[in-house]
Amino acid sequence: MTLANYINDLLYRYDCVIVPNFGGFVTNTIGARVNTTTHTFYPPKKQLTFNAYLQHNDGLLANYIASTKNISFEEATSFISEEVARWNEELKSASVEVASVGSLSLNEANQVVFEPNPTSNFLTSSYGLEEVSTPSVTRVKEVSIKPLPVVSEEKNSTIPLYIKRAAAAAVFVGVAYVGWNGIQNQQQKELLADQKEAVEKKIQSATFVIDNPLPTINLNVTKEAKNFHIIAGAFQEVTNAENKLAELKQLGYDATIVGKNNFGLTQVAFASYTTKEDARKALETIKESVSEDAWLLAK
Template sequence: MRVEQYITELLYHHNCVILPDFGGFLANTTHAQFEKESNLLLPPSKSISFNEHLSSNDGLLVNHIAKAKKLEYNEALTKVQLTIKEWKQKLNAGEKLRLVNLGVLQMSQDKALVFTPKNDTNYLASSFGLSTVAAIPIKRESLKKEVVQLEASVPLKITPEKRKESTLRPWMKYAAILLLMVSMGTSGYLGYKEYGQNKIALEQKAAVQVTNQLQQATFFDTSPLELPPLHLKVKRVTQGPKYFIIAGAFRSKANADKKVQMLQEAGFDASYIGTNSFGLHQVSFESSNDKSLALNKLREIRKNIASDAWILIKK
């Protein structure tokens, strides 16, 4: 059983998840930060650490697994204990324990557990969808110097002749426009008058033709025609899923694929549905064309597995 899957689900809503007789994973909230060396703005997040002294069973993890797997509490506790036993055997054998979306655990020379966190996933629910932003500094002084140098290199000189020419040019433009409007008005009126006379003549000619055609039509057989039956083949077009129940969004495509695999192993019809407007790779628990079915499934998932799940509608 992939116990780390349920640990990561709980870290979105709890700051401490304890594995009985093994240790606890802690989530510490950090504020938004600015890295001067790389000019990057980092959103608020949760940093993950491990403390092997927190080993008393508080029931949080076991209860969560029991609800997700629909098991009795003692049965879920037994499965967790078997998993922890396997982990301890690997660590005592000198192997590294790689926990998906959490990090790496290994045994030091003095038999202490050393945890190296994996920082690809942000477990702070309020920062969902936020990504690292590159902050490019604005050099105002250098831009100001460039503008001043450009203005100094292009002197502006206005002679009396140019000032007089610039004063007369608008009046010449308005006079030309007025003359054009007068000429267009005269020619337009004459054209409109001729158009009206032609229109009346054409309407009278069309009325005579229609009357002749109606008179001729009375000599034809007006009985209804018997047409052969018309058979049409209608091809039904099925639409793809519209409602996706989102399980998470990841900066790395590899992490999104791992999440899909984990959900599929847990019995979900999970899928990767591409990136959102922030460039994050989205993963869905399940999808459906039926809105009511999707809402019922969302309520079930929020109640038993992930309370921050939500629906994405794609048309």
């Protein structure tokens, strides 16, 4: 797979994918819309833009490539650097196609211009939804409706006497049934209320007595918070983070897992410090002797 394919995959899961030392692809969800001129309905989608100032390596892309290709984080970072160098060389003479994401080119000021692919929709909730065009709807002319003929009272008065008596009897039976049903419901409510009151009285009458309570011990413990962490890497898979943690501990570092970042990656730290000054000194030593990609996180 090329670097463009890895970017394409991540855009379905994350709102921002940064290519180190090149730029970031940022998505913004927009709702469904309709074009009243062409009578076309468009489903919700992720609007894609490119920001050339987002070049910091947040570890998302490199970690995804490392886990997919089953290589180390450093090898994945080198792979990205080689692809970025090839892109920069191609942009001098032609545009670069980034899978189904879009195309990149240079303008007269040698600035990267991004043209998103209009047929791609990275919003997974809109999967399978397409643009729909319908013909315009014309109004239906009003239709006059003739009123029904009025039946005179004289015709209604010809109802037989036995039908009137049967109707009156049915009404009486219905009223009697409703009244009896209401009496039964009221009796059930009163029974439930009595049972509830009896249970509450039993609960109130129950007491719990401790003859010999234990003495109270007050412990005043102060712990200095270590809010400055030297990050060794960020991993999508928790097992990879745990392996990195074990590796650092074998090297003698007081390594810890400091939680997940905004992209859902588990971050592993060489060590954590209470002051920023101590953390900066340790960071300089680690960059010189262990890893140039280590960086300081204040949390």
